[in-house]
Amino acid sequence: MPKAVILLSGGLDSTTCLAQAIKDQYDCYAISFDYGQKHRAELFAATNICRQFAVKAHETVTLSIGHLGGSSLTDSRLKIADANTDDEAIPNTYVPARNTTFLSIALGWAEILAAEAIYIGVSAVDYSGYPDCRPEYIAAYQSMANLATKTGVEGRPIRIITPLIHLNKAQTIQMGLELGVDYSQTVSCYQANEHGEACGRCDSCALRIKGFTDAGVSDPTRYVASQQPTIIN
């Protein structure tokens, strides 16, 4: 079977992508990143998810970019803001060039493996306004990648596949449930505790909660005991 590299954070979207890649009959190689994020619980989730789905290999790449600052996801001095769906500004959870960096490391691994494709779970519908989740960004990345690599130059470009790019969160959840994803194992929260329990308040929790509500599916997320999730309609 051909190979694909899957960017797997351990969250809802990337896990759905992994399930889709398996359905698409790829041998799956998952890659996760330990980049100083506060929600390192997602890395344990990713490891468990890789066991459930029979991935061929799972690599966790360490990347010391957290100390460069610039994001509340990695900087202990910055508080992760509660969700605010009225505010259209890019929130302080934005990690500059994160998808570009992660895709680039995945691109290198894909070339080493002679993989045909990279799956990334970006969505341009229910997202937090990050510029590197839009279709025009992905198209530009693909053009660049074709010129960056030995395989691209030799006429065998590695395809960037974005199964969720036009789906909202509810549609992603419906797709994942059909593919057999157990969302109780996924961690989306930006400040999940060490047990993988979610805060129920951050942007990522808010999008996820709304997704389950809109999909008409009960939310299997484990929340911290003291916190009732905030439901935004």
Add this chain to the structure above:
Amino acid sequence: MPKAVILLSGGLDSTTCLAQAIKDQYDCYAISFDYGQKHRAELFAATNICRQFAVKAHETVTLSIGHLGGSSLTDSRLKIADANTDDEAIPNTYVPARNTTFLSIALGWAEILAAEAIYIGVSAVDYSGYPDCRPEYIAAYQSMANLATKTGVEGRPIRIITPLIHLNKAQTIQMGLELGVDYSQTVSCYQANEHGEACGRCDSCALRIKGFTDAGVSDPTRYVASQQPTIIN
């Protein structure tokens, strides 16, 4: 003064770029990468070079991509080949997507710093046939970067500057000498020992030796005592 991020390996090309960025009146922020390369001596060189030039900050980002394999620069099981200028194939020192990965981390830092530019010392003239050193690659990277970042989306793209892209090694050396670069402090060798002494045999040494010869300048490189450098005409 405006800010620029400089990709600084500690070798001849990137040090020349740093000198050019200083001449271009940027406040310089240097970034180096500890990615499992055999020639870690270049990182010590980079630190010394940053002291000589008064850079504003120097970050060394650790990146555990070496264990992904695929290159003799990082894989202890693969021998770094001696230079072979007759062979036009991409050599086994190629690290898949390395420039793309390094540029992407630099792009993130540039956005955090509100820097205007990133300097990278690629050349499409005297190089080892790596695809990610060509002008068409850099142009595609620039287009992608403009869409990837908050600053790009807001109309303030970060410029990728390649002062050496059309220079051969001799021209780069001449430019650097005019800018005051002390090349005895730079390490280019792919298998430099812990003292920063060069092998005189690898592709990178061969290009450097030929550069000094063509420039008519005595070669200040420190070679390992047992090794006379190979001169390729």
